[in-house]
Amino acid sequence: MSTAGKTNLLDFDRRGLREFFAQLGEKPYRADQVMKWIYHRLVDDFAQMTDLGKALRAKLADACYVGPPRTLFEKGSADGTHKWLLGMDGGNAIETVYIPEPTRGTLCVSSQVGCGLNCQFCSTATQGFNRNLAAAEIIGQVWVAAKHLGNVPHQQRRITNVVMMGMGEPLLNFDNVVTAMSVMRDDLGFGLANKRVTLSTAGLAPMIDKLSEAADVSLAVSLHAPNDELRTQLVPLNKRYPIDELLAACARYVSKRPRASITFEYTLMKGVNDQPEHARQLVKLMRRLPSKVNLIPFNPFAGTRFERSPPEAIAAFQKILLDSGVLATVRRTRGDDIDAACGQLKGQVLDRTRRQAEFRKRIEEGAAHAA
Ligand code: SF4
Secondary structure (H helix, E strand, C coil), X not given: CCCCCCEEHHHCCHHHHHHHHHHCCCCHHHHHHHHHHHHCCCCCCHHHCCCCCHHHHHHHHHHEECCCCEEEEEEECCCCCEEEEEECHHHCEXXXXXXXXXXXXXXXXXXXXXXXXXXXCCCHHHHCEEEECCHHHHHHHHHHHHHHHCCECCCECCCCEEEECCCCCHHHHHHHXXXXXXXXXXXXXXXXXXXXXXXXXCCCHHHHHHHHHHCCCEEEEECCCCCHHHHHHHCHHHHCCCHHHHHHHHHHHHHCCCCCCEEEEEXXXXXXXXXXXXXXXXXXXXXXXXXXXXXXXXXXXXXXXXXXXXXXXXXXXXXXXHHCCCCEEECCCCCHHHCCCCCCCCCECCCCHHHHHHHHHHHHHHHHHHC
16 A cells, blocks of 8 residues: 555644544544544554544545554563554664553553764663654554554453654644554543653753643652762763752652652762662752652663662662662663663664754754753
């Protein structure tokens, strides 16, 4: 089937799909019917949408298509974690990971091909940035995983949570991420509760304010250090948005959501940020807003200069937080036998050098717009 000149319906949320159907001269309820076929029954062929008339099916086949990303490779881990390498245009590929647990199933979704933020402990960063993913390529990751897992929204939920924590900084692909998260939370889409969709950011403070106007989702922040000097070394974006500014934006975000808290991710690296003094500094920061800390033992990857903190250092760090009344959990490492653990996603990023410079410029401009 040729898709040339046709519109990918995965690029739309409910409102966008209704507008597209209006342009075709069709009623909104027809868009809703198609949305259910796509996300509840995971059908990508109009011919199978049997409650649509033949004429409408033919019209749709002429104008549009349902185009999830191609699966280039997939692999299951011994612990049930499953990873997909999904092909994008120009030889690029991104990774999506499913992590099953006894009471939930979490899908970790990518937002960009590569990432330009250059966090020093991140495997994705070593590949540079190529481009933003389209909304279809973001929600398409959920679609591919849902189809593989036999997920049925409202009935047989295999995917109960989605975290925008894969490759890329989601707030730098704002519109497409917001559209995709809308489909994740729509009853006609994947029907997830707002709090079960989490956006994780490296800390673009002005964009956090913008997000609070556009989507009611859970927020996670990649903190990784308790003071500006160390954080700027590990997360270079901190130079532009230091911790004070970042936490102020987080406090504004959470103030609009009673009962919500912000999750702060803190990757523990041996001798770098895992000392008792770091834990005590972190306690002071966490007292400023409703929060919890997710401690992540560093997952080594080829070429990194960092090492995982020893178990006793992790336990001591967590104890200082807990003893001070800060909710802190240690993330169990999953899928490291298939390089699917946190910070290990790499995908395949081509043509990154030219775009890297453009991207850095856009960060400055984009952030300025949002301010
Ligand atoms: S940790 Fe996240 S924001 Fe930082 S480089 Fe990696 S993917 Fe980008």
